């Protein structure tokens with residue numbers, strides 16, 4: 001899987017990094033603070049880490065005991081390894097990570113599920129590798145926003161991964177997550193979720 005040229009540029013530039021730090025990561029931290037959840041010294045996975053910017057934010061913020069960034073794109077993982085040599089990165093697929101069950105206290109997922117036709121299987125796999133009582137922080141696009149970007153910017157967003165928020169939250173809950181907090185921005189088109197592995 002490769003991002004097309006435009007999406008690659010959209011994901012690898014200073015504006016994207018600013019948004020990720022000051023909007024998306026900030027929203028996750030507000031969720032965690034509100035629920036008195038601390039990730040300091042915990043085991044954390046950054047699923048679909050791209051070139052590793054978010055993984056480094058996680059490293060700087062929580063000093064995790066264990067931190068792994070995975071992404072399907074070998075070129076992004078090569079870039080991540082060069083940018084952040086102090087962090088562990090691997091090429092990996094969130095549909096089948098081959099990681100042990102219950103390995104992580106927390107998983108961050110920044111904007112990847114709208115790329116994955118079988119996004120429900122990705123949710124199931126992330127749930128599997130999370131410890132009971134662990135949290136998954138997900139930021140993603142709903143069907144209208146994903147379709148909008150696919151139509152007007154010609155990004156490769158598979159129609160099978162167009163989901164409404166209702167379908168998305170139903171799937172999280174059916175998998176065994178309890179949604180502790182959620183918010184929407186960009187006229188309801190981008191959602192952030194704090195999910196607890198309750199079963």
Ligand SMILES: C[S@@+](CC[C@H](N)C(=O)[O-])C[C@H]1O[C@@H](n2cnc3c(N)ncnc32)[C@H](O)[C@@H]1O
Pocket residue numbers: 001003011020047048049050051054070071072073076092093094095109110111112115116
């Ligand atoms: C829109 S980019 C987001 C990258 C990064 N998380 C960010 O927010 O800047 C989507 C990323 O998901 C990755 N991806 C797509 N399908 C994946 C899969 N099945 N397993 C792991 N990563 C995947 C792509 O390689 C790409 O880096």
